[in-house]
Amino acid sequence: MKTVFQADLLIDGTGNAAIEKAAVLVENGLVIAAGRRADIGLPDGAHVVTAPAGTTLMPGLIDSHVHLAYSGIPDVKKLRAERMDSSYPAVALAAAARAQLSLTYGVTALRDMHAPGGTIIDLRDAIEAGDIVGPRLRACGRGLTVTGGHMDPSAYADHTTIDNFAHACDGADGFRRGARIEAKRGADFIKINSCVSARKVPGIWWRPEMSPEEIRTACDEAHNQGLRVASHTSGGPPLTITVANGVDCVEHAHWIDDDCIELMVKNGTYLVPTLLVNERTFEIPLSPGKSYSPWSIASRKAKWLSLEKARKAGIKVGCGTDAGFMVPHGTMHWRELALLVQGGYPPMEAIVAATAVNAEIMELNAGVLAAGRFADMLLVSGNPLDDILILGDPKRLTVFKGGIKVAEAGTLLSSYPAEMDA
Secondary structure, three states: OEEEEEEEEEOOOOOOOOEEEEEEEEEOOEEEEEEEHHHHOOOOOOEEEEOOOOEEEEEOEEEEEEOOOOOOOOOHHHHHHHHHHOOHHHHHHHHHHHHHHHHHOOEEEEEEOOOOOOHHHHHHHHHHOOOOOOOEEEEOOOOEEEOOOOOOOOOOOOOOOOOOOOEEEOHHHHHHHHHHHHHHHOOOEEEEEOEEEEEEEOOEEEEEOOOHHHHHHHHHHHHHOOOEEEEEEEEHHHHHHHHHOOOOEEEEEEEOOHHHHHHHHHHOOEEEOOHHHHHHOOOOOOOOOOOOOHHHHHHHHHHHHHHHHHHHHOOOEOOOOOEOOOOOOOOOHHHHHHHHHHOOOOHHHHHHHHHHHHHHHHOOOOOOOOOOOEOOEEEEEOOOOOOHHHHHOHHHEEEEEOOEEEEEOOEEOOOOHHHHHO
């Protein structure tokens, strides 16, 4: 059946001006046409959904950097306990609940940036099979890291080991094998950790974790298998080396110099700056006697300068919260858009970052309300171009996935597709 969704205003995700008195025609989960109501018309037999006055229709939001396996609890010791205490089934069940919560906040797709085992890959498959309702997922499986690296921490006692938490690799052959193993498990992309923070020498806030050969080999193997590569990064020369050796999307990247900007433009490298997780460092109460590290203070300042450079250069910037690490799932996604606005992005550009650009990063047929795209949509009471903050109020949101209403006013309508269709 064809359905016509009508609203006072349409933001289609392309960045073009919003359309008044608009409509979107949907059939079999896909957008058939989107534009002015007068142009779309009313096809014979079509069901009509007319939104209340003052409502905006836009693409569903996307978060391109999350960790569904983790709760976002700010206490590091409790976060470690989560990793120790949770079996794979427990991880998957908790991740499903977090994904569904995100859906009620208008987030219709997520890119999971690392999880133990293949838990989120399996969750992705369960959602795609229709076993449960959830946002569309892209998952990397386990992140690839060097022994003792960013995702292979030494924070546990000597007698303690955690199997399959991350994927430790060493040398080019190790990273080639690592990429192959995660691809075999069903990864949608490969995550590496190429350069990380350094705090020992003031003014030098980054250090390489992987060698150029390791980065190049991981990227070559992933690309040979048709998979993109995203990397945890910090900045400086190690970030430039990361981009030069083939990474498709850099995460965090708070210190981007001019040479790296030029290379990112040339290579078409995406940036997901994760502004919110950096701000959360300064919102979570410090333990008695503790103070903010020079690194944290420096990164808070540097990220705005790098964001400004990226925007001026035309680098495509995505919107990712790092939810699961100091950031709760779903409830704070709107803040990443608000921080993009704070960093100089007009509200329309921030929305495009959280829809169309994120869909590009994830190679997802969504993010834009145009013919042939998934009809993942958000009805918003009000106009987010006037006030981006209204996207943070679930009471204002009605969420559609594939043209089917899945959440309204902060409530998931059902965990099971059969019940939604009844």
